[in-house]
Amino acid sequence: MTTALTYPPRTLGPEQEAMRAEVRAFLQKEYAAGGFGRGQEAMARYDLEFSRRWGQAGFIGITWPKQYGGRGLTFLDRYVVTEEALAAGAPVGAHWVADRQSGPLLLKYGTEEQRQRFLPRIVAGEAFFCIGMSEPDSGSDLASVRMSATRTDGGWLLNGTKLWTSLAHICHYMIALVRTSPVNPDNRHEGMSQMIVDLKAPGVEVRPVYNLSGEHHFNQEVFTDYFVPDENVVGEIGAGWEQVMSELAYERSGPERILSTFQTLVELVRQVGDDPSEVEARAIGRLTAHLMTLRGMSVSVAGMLADGKMPVTEAALVKDVGTNYCKEVPEVARLICPPEDGAGSNSRYEKMLRTATLIAPSLTIQGGTREILRGMIARGLGLR
Amino acid sequence: MNDMRTLILDTAERIFRDLCDQALVDKAEKGEWPAGLWQTLEDSGLTQASVPEERGGAGGTIGDGLYFLKTSGRYAAPLPLAETLIAGVLLAEAGADVPAGPLTIAPVRAGEVIEFRDGTLSGTASRVPFAHAAAAIVVATSAGLAIVDPKAVRIERDKSMAGEPRDTVIFDGASATIVGKVPAGRVWQLGALVRSVQMAGALEGILAMSVQYVQDRKQFGRTLSKFQAVQQSLAAMAGQVAAASSAADTAIEATEAGDPGVSIAVAKARVGEAAGIAAELAHQAHGAIGFTHEYALHQFTRRLWAWRDEFGGEPYWQAEIGRQVAKAGADNLWKFASRT
Numbered sequence: 214m215t216t217a218l219t220y221p222p223r224t225l226g227p228e229q230e231a232m233r234a235e236v237r238a239f240l241q242k243e244y245a246a247g248g249f250g251r252g253q254e255a256m257a258r259y260d261l262e263f264s265r266r267w268g269q270a271g272f273i274g275i276t277w278p279k280q281y282g283g284r285g286l287t288f289l290d291r292y293v294v295t296e297e298a299l300a301a302g303a304p305v306g307a308h309w310v311a312d313r314q315s316g317p318l319l320l321k322y323g324t325e326e327q328r329q330r331f332l333p334r335i336v337a338g339e340a341f342f343c344i345g346m347s348e349p350d351s352g353s354d355l356a357s358v359r360m361s362a363t364r365t366d367g368g369w370l371l372n373g374t375k376l377w378t379s380l381a382h383i384c385h386y387m388i389a390l391v392r393t394s395p396v397n398p399d400n401r402h403e404g405m406s407q408m409i410v411d412l413k414a415p416g417v418e419v420r421p422v423y424n425l426s427g428e429h430h431f432n433q434e435v436f437t438d439y440f441v442p443d444e445n446v447v448g449e450i451g452a453g454w455e456q457v458m459s460e461l462a463y464e465r466s467g468p469e470r471i472l473s474t475f476q477t478l479v480e481l482v483r484q485v486g487d488d489p490s491e492v493e494a495r496a497i498g499r500l501t502a503h504l505m506t507l508r509g510m511s512v513s514v515a516g517m518l519a520d521g522k523m524p525v526t527e528a529a530l531v532k533d534v535g536t537n538y539c540k541e542v543p544e545v546a547r548l549i550c551p552p553e554d555g556a557g558s559n560s561r562y563e564k565m566l567r568t569a570t571l572i573a574p575s576l577t578i579q580g581g582t583r584e585i586l587r588g589m590i591a592r593g594l595g596l597r
Numbered sequence: 598m599n600d601m602r603t604l605i606l607d608t609a610e611r612i613f614r615d616l617c618d619q620a621l622v623d624k625a626e627k628g629e630w631p632a633g634l635w636q637t638l639e640d641s642g643l644t645q646a647s648v649p650e651e652r653g654g655a656g657g658t659i660g661d662g663l664y665f666l667k668t669s670g671r672y673a674a675p676l677p678l679a680e681t682l683i684a685g686v687l688l689a690e691a692g693a694d695v696p697a698g699p700l701t702i703a704p705v706r707a708g709e710v711i712e713f714r715d716g717t718l719s720g721t722a723s724r725v726p727f728a729h730a731a732a733a734i735v736v737a738t739s740a741g742l743a744i745v746d747p748k749a750v751r752i753e754r755d756k757s758m759a760g761e762p763r764d765t766v767i768f769d770g771a772s773a774t775i776v777g778k779v780p781a782g783r784v785w786q787l788g789a790l791v792r793s794v795q796m797a798g799a800l801e802g803i804l805a806m807s808v809q810y811v812q813d814r815k816q817f818g819r820t821l822s823k824f825q826a827v828q829q830s831l832a833a834m835a836g837q838v839a840a841a842s843s844a845a846d847t848a849i850e851a852t853e854a855g856d857p858g859v860s861i862a863v864a865k866a867r868v869g870e871a872a873g874i875a876a877e878l879a880h881q882a883h884g885a886i887g888f889t890h891e892y893a894l895h896q897f898t899r900r901l902w903a904w905r906d907e908f909g910g911e912p913y914w915q916a917e918i919g920r921q922v923a924k925a926g927a928d929n930l931w932k933f934a935s936r937t
Contacts, residue, residue, distance in 0.1 A: 218835060220843040222850045233937060300931040475931075483927035489919055495912050498919030502866040504934050505859075506844040513843065534836040587832035588825070594808050594835055596822040 218527050218593060222509060223516035229293045232286075236297040239270050244301065251302030253476045253565060254572045256469050257430050259306035259383060267305070268338025272298075273312045277320060281328055282336035292515040296468035296508075302476050306380055311335040313467065314460045315342035315388055318407075322448030322456050327409070331386075345389030345410065345434070346457065347377045353585050355390070356401040356454065360436065362391040362408065368442040369393070369408065371416075374435050377579075381419050381432035387412055390457055393450050405453030409445040416440060426571045459523070464580050466514040466528035470535035471507040473576055474542040474569040478504070480562035481546045496549040503538050507531065526593030533586040536576040543569035602661050608641050609665050613672040619893040625675030626760030626896075630730055635676055635699060644678065645695055648685040653695040659686060660853035663794050667845065670798020671805075673896040675761065677701050677727035679791035684735035686787065691742045691777020698732025701725060702784055703766055705908065711768050713738035713775060718745070718768040724907075728752050728764035736768070737784050743773035757903040759896075786861055788908030790848055793864035796872050796904050797845035799897045800838045803879040806894060807831060810883055827882065834878040841871035858936065859918055866914040869905035876901045 225233075243249055248266070252258045267273060276291050277283025284290075295313075298305050316335050319327050334340035351357040360373030371391060381387060387410040394404035412419060416439030422431040448456050478500055485493045510531050517524040543566050552563045577583040591597055616634045625631050638644050647662030648654020655661075662682045669678050677699050684700035704711055704722035711720040718738060728734060729752045734745045751767040808831060811821035821827045848864035851857045876898040880887045887894040905911070925933045 218839045220839060220846070222843070222847045224850070230937065296935070300935070479927050479930050482922055482930050485923060487923050487926065489923045491916055494916040494919030494923065496915075496919065497922050498862075498915035498917065499866060499870075499911070501918050501922050501930075501934055502844075502863040502915060503840075505863050505936075506840050506847070506867045508935065509847045510840065510843045530832075530836055530839055533832070534840055584829065587829045590832035590835050591822075591828035594804075594831060596808065596811065596828050596831060 218530055218590075220510040220513035220527065221516075223289070223513045225289060225293065225512065228286075229289050232290050233293045233297060236272065236294050239272070240297060240301045240303060243303070249303050251476060252304065253302065253568050254473045254576075255299050255302055255304060256306050256309045257379065257572070258304040259380060260304040261307055261383065263304050264307040264341070265338040267298075267303075268308060268336055273308050273338055274316050274332065274336040277316060277332060277336070281320075281332035283332070288515045288519040289512070292468065292512060296472065299468050299472040300475060307341050307383055308335070308338055310344055310379070310384075311340060311342035311386075314344070314463050315386070317463055318388065318447065318456065318460050321459065322407075322452075324444070326444060327447070331409075340386065341380070341384040343378050343381045343384040343387045343412075345375045345378060345387040347375065349374055349376050349433075352377070353582050355457065356405075358390055358392060358405065360389065360391045362393045362406065362441065365440070368440055369446070371408070371410070371436040371439040371441060374433060376422070376431075376433050378432045378434060379430055379579075381412060381434055382421065382429065384412060386410060387434070388447060390453050393453075402454040404451060405457075406450045407447040407453045407456050408441045409447060410436075410439070410441065411445075414439070425574070458525075461581070462523055462525050462528055463518070465586075466511055466524070466531040466535075468508070468511055470532045471504060471511055471538060473536070473539040473572065474565075475504075477542050477546055477562075477565040477569040480560075480565045481542075481550055484550045484560075484562045493549055496545055500538075500542060500545060503541075507535050507538060511535065526589055529581065529586045529589040529593075532581065533577075533583060533590065537583070539576050540573045543573060601657060602664060605643065605646055605657060605661050605665055606668055609638075609643055609668045612637050612641065612643075613668065613674060617672040617674050619896065622673050622675050622893075622896045626756075631675060634674070638676070638678070639697070644681050644699070645685045647682060648689045648695050652685075652689045652693070653697065654685060654689070658853055660849050662686075663790070663849045663852070666791055666794045667798040667801075667849075670795035670800075670900075671802040673799060673802065673893075673900055677731060679795055680726050680731075683784065683787045683791060684733070687735055687737070687742055687779055687783065688744070688776065690783075691779060693742070693744075693776040696733050696744065699727065699730060701727050701731040701734050702788075703728070703734050703736050703768075705784065705788060707785070707909070711736050711738045713740040713743060713773065716772050716774070718743065718750075718771045718773050720768050722766045722768065724755070724757075724763040725766045726764075727762045728766050729754055730762060734766065736773070737779045738773070738775070741775040742777050742779045743775055745771060745773055757907075759900040759903040761900070761903065785908055786857075789865040789914065790852060790857075790861045792904045792907050793845045793848060793861070793868045796868045796901055797842045799901050799904075800841050800868070800871060800875050803875060803894065803897045803901075804831075804834060804838045806897070807834065807879045807882040810887075814884075821882070830878055831882060834875050834882075837871040837875045837878075841868040841875070844868055859921060859933075862914040862917045865909060866911050866918060869911040869914075872901040872905045 274283040362369040393406040642655035645654035646657040650656040680701040685695045703725045753765040844864040844867040848860040851860040
């Protein structure tokens with residue numbers, strides 16, 4: 214009999230609560246000093262100076278070995294740091310990808326020289342990375358990437374286009390997934406490789422792609438005979454697919470998947486006040502029950518990662534349930550506490566509600582669409 | 598998981614697998630007491646797993662008893678196992694010995710009060726689970742906890758939509774002795790906890806049944822599991838089941854640690870919501886056969902539909918959480934949600 218995916222409750226220990234106190238103290242001090250404004254989908258919001266201060270305070274790369282500037286702590290400690298930053302609505306976008314997946318990728322597959330070259334600068338909040346996976350004709354079907362890398366003296370020449378790259382315009386580096394040999398129709402996962410791209414070097418043009426609310430978050434990068442030296446190849450030539458898959462395990466179940474619209478819930482609670490009607494109490498109680506359950510599941514997955522497991526399906530399920538929850542928050546809020554209804558259109562509640570409504574469509578698309586995730590879950594159930 | 602718990606759950610799994618099949622559940626719903634199943638569970642010490650040995654139990658923790666209930670939910674076990682657990686816990690907490698046999702508790706509905714005066718009870722409790730089949734009814738009276746012999750009270754039989762006995766018990770004139778204290782709201786809280794846990798088990802059961810069914814059933818020349826629409830639907834169901842199971846386990850662990858806080862409210866609200874959604878998806882996956890009495894799915898889904906409304910449905914517990922959130926205030930929402 215197939216059994217359901219399980220998420221054993223994981224209690225955070227005194228070390229994690231000490232870390233939480235450290236992060237909260239830092240964030241409170243920053244906020245009080247005007248160091249950041251609270252917002253939603255914090256990983257899309259950036260402030261280069263905030264990221265530097267965040268790194269200098271020791272909150273980037275905390276699971277990495279001390280020799281590279283990390284703190285040698287566990288995934289559970291990292292969980293606490295990130296959830297506190299997101300719950301506070303801090304602008305963590307600039308360093309987000311480097312901290313979450315580029316650094317761990319280099320630790321797992323990179324050369325010693327690459328680790329020494331990049332990790333200390335990431336930790337210091339001075340080197341920002343973006344994800345070079347999607348292309349104009351390659352979204353969910355990642356194996357269809359076409360960007361070519363052809364062998365040249367001492368390295369590779371890249372030609373092609375990457376798309377939907379979050380914050381490429383402020384990042385220093387991209388880790389690009391490229392084809393180092395032509396497609397093998399019998400195994401499309403062969404022949405891919407990962408390379409570190411210096412976005413400030415010649416041969417790459419970063420163009421903005423404005424999102425539906427007119428904001429510059431995504432980019433398109435066009436590569437023309439762009440030279441990547443051999444020392445910037447990550448891992449093995451041809452092993453790109455396997456490396457990318459391991460990278461995605463870190464991407465999927467974090468607190469960002471359950472807290473993207475948290476500030477809307479906070480402001481809804483403020484709007485409702487301390488003596489809610491029955492209907493209001495039910496609505497905020499329901500959303501809180503969902504949030505607390507999701508957090509338990511998300512912490513459980515962090516615990517599995519801390520134990521050295523690879524909970525790929527478990528993580529996909531948290532992302533699926535979590536992102537659907539995030540989308541539901543503004544939809545419930547507007548019915549309980551209708552906007553344009555006397556609170557004043559410049560109220561903080563209405564601002565958060567508008568932002569949440571506008572970012573909602575992206576939540577079940579980025580980092581694996583709902584359909585892709587549910588396909589992964591179905592595979593985990595033994596259905597495919 | 599420790600050795601004791603592994604032993605309890607392995608034993609329970611084996612007994613339910615061997616004895617608690619569709620036919621047994623069917624007979625129980627028609628009114629036949631499953632004496633063999635009960636006796637086997639009781640002889641194995643599972644029916645009072647959470648009661649200390651000196652009070653007549655197996656000496657396990659409350660968590661042992663609750664995880665056992667989760668397993669019983671996966672088999673739709675048609676016995677007052679949850680009620681026996683609550684009765685045992687209440688009696689042990691009150692410092693009283695726990696009688697052998699199936700037990701139940703009363704009152705179980707909001708607003709019902711059983712008065713105790715001068716050694717005599719008065720009042721009516723409705724929807725009491727398995728009252729006529731119980732060896733004793735543990736009653737949370739106005740003056741404390743009392744143990745009442747079902748033969749000493751008038752019982753009008755009724756059933757839930759799951760075919761489980763839900764009887765009206767008229768206590769008027771029955772004599773009783775108070776054996777100890779029971780905190781206000783304790784029965785209700787434990788009731789919400791056990792129903793959450795039973796539902797989480799039943800949800801795991803219907804997910805497994807659905808996964809199996811779509812792998813067996815062929816249409817258009819292939820198994821249903823090969824259709825993406827079916828895969829997506831079962832994946833959505835798996836999300837609900839996983840969330841329910843996680844919420845129930847969290848409430849179990851928090852109760853075991855002696856600080857349930859809001860976790861029981863969260864569990865009942867979240868699991869109850871998952872129950873409706875997952876039951877709907879399970880029936881959809883099964884098609885017409887799942888709507889027949891011949892096929893066992895209804896034994897689980899009718900329990901889910903009945904259990905989700907007992908001891909406070911989602912609206913009750915959502916509002917409870919919501920009022921606590923509102924009282925804590927917007928700026929403490931994160932501390933509340935992260936329990937920090």
